[in-house]
Amino acid sequence: xxxxQNTTFCWAAEKSAARPRDxxxxxxxxxxxxxxxxxxxxxxxxxxxxxxxxxxxxxxxxRLNGSSRCSSPPSAMAPxxxxxxxxxxxxxxxxAIGPHFPASHVLSECPFSAASxxxxxxxRFAPSPTGYLHVGGARTALFNWLYARHTGxxxxxxxxxxxxxxxxxxxxxxxxEGLRWLGLDWxxxxxxxxxxxxxGSGDYGPYFQSExxxxxxRYLSRLRDGGHVYEDPAGAxxxxxxxxxxxxxxxxxxxxxxxxxxxxxxxxxPESDMTIRRPDGSWIFHFVNVVDDAEMRITHVIRGEDHLSxxxxxxxxxxxxxxxxxxxxxxxxxxxxxxxxMSKRDQGAHVSSYIEQGYQPxxxxxxxxxxxxxxxxxxxxxxxxxxIRLFEPGKINRKAAHFDLEKCNWLxxxxxxxxxxxxxxxxxxxxxxxxxxxxxNAAALSPVLALIKEKIKLIPEVxxxxxxxxxxxxxxxxxxxxxxxxxxxxxxxxxxxxxAYAQLSTWEATxxxxxxxxxxxxxxxxxxxxxxxxxxxxxxRGVGPSLYHxxxxxxxxxxxxxxxxxxxxxxx
RNA sequence: GACCCUAUCGUCCAGAGGUCUAGGACACUCCCCUUUCACGGGAGUAACACGGGUUCGAAUCCCGUUAGGGUCACCA
Numbered sequence: 001x002x003x004x005q006n007t008t009f010c011w012a013a014e015k016s017a018a019r020p021r022d023x024x025x026x027x028x029x030x031x032x033x034x035x036x037x038x039x040x041x042x043x044x045x046x047x048x049x050x051x052x053x054x055x056x057x058x059x060x061x062x063r064l065n066g067s068s069r070c071s072s073p074p075s076a077m078a079p080x081x082x083x084x085x086x087x088x089x090x091x092x093x094x095x096a097i098g099p100h101f102p103a104s105h106v107l108s109e110c111p112f113s114a115a116s117x118x119x120x121x122x123x124r125f126a127p128s129p130t131g132y133l134h135v136g137g138a139r140t141a142l143f144n145w146l147y148a149r150h151t152g153x154x155x156x157x158x159x160x161x162x163x164x165x166x167x168x169x170x171x172x173x174x175x176x177e178g179l180r181w182l183g184l185d186w187x188x189x190x191x192x193x194x195x196x197x198x199x200g201s202g203d204y205g206p207y208f209q210s211e212x213x214x215x216x217x218r219y220l221s222r223l224r225d226g227g228h229v230y231e232d233p234a235g236a237x238x239x240x241x242x243x244x245x246x247x248x249x250x251x252x253x254x255x256x257x258x259x260x261x262x263x264x265x266x267x268x269x270p271e272s273d274m275t276i277r278r279p280d281g282s283w284i285f286h287f288v289n290v291v292d293d294a295e296m297r298i299t300h301v302i303r304g305e306d307h308l309s310x311x312x313x314x315x316x317x318x319x320x321x322x323x324x325x326x327x328x329x330x331x332x333x334x335x336x337x338x339x340x341x342m343s344k345r346d347q348g349a350h351v352s353s354y355i356e357q358g359y360q361p362x363x364x365x366x367x368x369x370x371x372x373x374x375x376x377x378x379x380x381x382x383x384x385x386x387x388i389r390l391f392e393p394g395k396i397n398r399k400a401a402h403f404d405l406e407k408c409n410w411l412x413x414x415x416x417x418x419x420x421x422x423x424x425x426x427x428x429x430x431x432x433x434x435x436x437x438x439x440x441n442a443a444a445l446s447p448v449l450a451l452i453k454e455k456i457k458l459i460p461e462v463x464x465x466x467x468x469x470x471x472x473x474x475x476x477x478x479x480x481x482x483x484x485x486x487x488x489x490x491x492x493x494x495x496x497x498x499x500a501y502a503q504l505s506t507w508e509a510t511x512x513x514x515x516x517x518x519x520x521x522x523x524x525x526x527x528x529x530x531x532x533x534x535x536x537x538x539x540x541r542g543v544g545p546s547l548y549h550x551x552x553x554x555x556x557x558x559x560x561x562x563x564x565x566x567x568x569x570x571x572x
Numbered sequence: 573g574a575c576c577c578u579a580u581c582g583u584c585c586a587g588a589g590g591u592c593u594a595g596g597a598c599a600c601u602c603c604c605c606u607u608u609c610a611c612g613g614g615a616g617u618a619a620c621a622c623g624g625g626u627u628c629g630a631a632u633c634c635c636g637u638u639a640g641g642g643u644c645a646c647c648a
Contacts, residue, residue: 127648128647160648162647162648166648232646234646235646236646250577252577253577253578254577256576256577257576259575260575262574262575263574263575263643263644264573264574264575265573265574265644265645266573266574267573268573268574271574271644272645274645276646277646280646282646284647284648285647285648286648304642305576305577305641306642307643308577308642308643309575309576309642309643310643311576313644330577332641333641333642335640335641337582339640341641341642370585371585372584373585374584374585374586375585376585376586376587378585378586378595379596380584380585380596380597380598397585398577398578399579400577400640400641400642401583401584401585402582402584404583404584404598406583407583407584407597407598408598409598410597410599411598413611452610454610454611454612455609455610456610457610465609480608526607527607528607530607531608532607534607535607541608543608543609543610544608544609545608545609545610546606546607546608547608548607
């Protein structure tokens with residue numbers, strides 16, 4: 001099955017043609033000023049705004065960013081529209097491109113401009129179809145999603161498959177599955193909307209880079225017209241790096257200043273011009289990423305810190321294109337517990353592993369929320385609505401987080417404990433079926449699950465706790481046998497207990513308890529001397545639920561039969 | 573190698589110059605509850621990387637060192 005590229009493409013082209021005023025860059029250019037007031041960059045805290053600290057904290061420093069986001073402001077700040085140029089006309093770029101913009105354009109970006117306050121937040125998650133969703137990627141998606149939901153903006157999914165060769169449907173599907181499992185719904189992109197069609201829905205498609213060739217061609221010619229690119233001897237298209245100092249403000253990392261003229265290769269030579277297109281015509285990530293973010297009117301790029309060092313290059317591209325860059329928020333990476341880099345082989349690296357192991361999606365999501373972010377109080381288990389309410393990119397931690405599966409497990413147990421017996425039963429059924437346990441039906445299963453619900457940290461564990469309820473042919477645990485049944489007098493006491501229980505006309509936990517204790521008192525030994533053998537006799541193991549409740553659920557007939565079987569098996 | 577980011581208990585977070593003899597959670601240890609295993613309750617071990625500044629006062633601001641991470645691709 002392949003994506004319907006042609007249809008999608010035409011459809012998207014129509015869409016954009018129908019919105020001539022929404023030319024790329026224009027929407028973007030407003031965003032610098034339109035960041036919702038709640039964003040708190042850490043900018044003020046660490047650098048130039050020190051004297052303003054308290055104020056900026058309260059008033060929200062991002063506004064300050066507008067005037068200092070880029071070191072070469074004239075080209076960094078795109079001109080506001082005004083021209084009404086058409087998106088489809090290649091030459092429209094003429095008015096928008098160019099390194100020299102009147103200062104008034106910059107000033108018009110005044111962050112306090114009321115007119116710009118209304119534009120909507122648009123964030124995106126742009127994975128490459130690698131065949132699985134990495135937890136790091138999942139957290140990036142989560143933070144984007146949280147911000148979109150927090151602001152009432154849009155969360156967009158874009159697949160960075162660069163070209164057809166990289167596109168594999170099953171690989172895309174794995175990512176969508178992971179996102180859906182975590183409950184991160186997207187407003188635009190593959191599978192968005194009620195139809196769930198893979199080609200996706202949204203006004204800025206296609207959402208597969210492999211289908212956006214025409215868009216890239218258009219932008220390439222803009223760069224060419226501006227004299228920003230050239231073809232090297234090998235036939236690759238390269239972007240002339242400006243090689244000058246530049247700075248920008250990152251919502252998480254604060255003010256970043258880097259002298260790009262000093263950037264070198266690992267061997268110490270000056271950085272070579274960035275390739276944006278290979279000789280075979282395929283596109284390089286940096287270019288298409290920037291073009292798509294601009295075209296899709298992304299206002300905030302929330303991505304992994306591994307891109308922080310790439311950001312100056314991206315901003316240079318925006319400048320060459322005459323488009324104001326979005327706001328950036330680089331979130332720290334997730335490391336293994338031991339501090340090493342988390343690779344796809346590491347424990348817990350794939351979201352699919354949580355699905356397979358039966359984690360509760362809300363628990364995993366909750367855990368991911370807490371990795372680099374906190375509600376600033378002592379709460380750990382938080383309803384997602386609460387996280388959405390409190391979440392702001394500026395509050396994301398700057399330190400890389402080490403992944404701790406133990407805590408994730410604990411949270412999972414917290415979520416299980418909060419489930420009703422009904423929910424717990426429904427969640428257990430698929431796993432019992434997978435294990436081939438003949439539990440009968442939900443009504444028969446629930447009372448059994450009620451006995452062990454609180455002992456479980458992960459749903460699939462139920463199978464090991466309840467199997468003997470549904471088969472009389474259970475095995476005896478050797479250790480338990482050794483420890484209890486082999487004890488002198490154990491079988492005799494079992495006989496006595498059987499005798500007492502056989503006479504009961506009602507079968508109920510508290511009665512079973514008093515009977516057993518009376519028997520123990522008569523004989524003059526501890527109840528435990530009866531309890532342990534009884535447990536092993538009816539379940540085959542030394543650990544389990546409360547004995548009397550277990551007996552009650554098992555029923556008189558089965559209990560007596562199992563004691564008989566045990567006596568027969570271990571006598572003599 | 574150059575550049576960038578980071579640095580509070582083993583781990584995740586709180587801490588925004590005095591309220592810090594640094595708080596919560598996971599994990600760990602002990603106690604209580606208890607027929608087992610868990611749950612739950614209580615207690616405990618455990619951290620401001622180091623060195624200089626600034627200040628009356630620094631976990632908090634600045635500089636340096638060290639350590640970790642990242643980027644420097646015709647990967648994304």
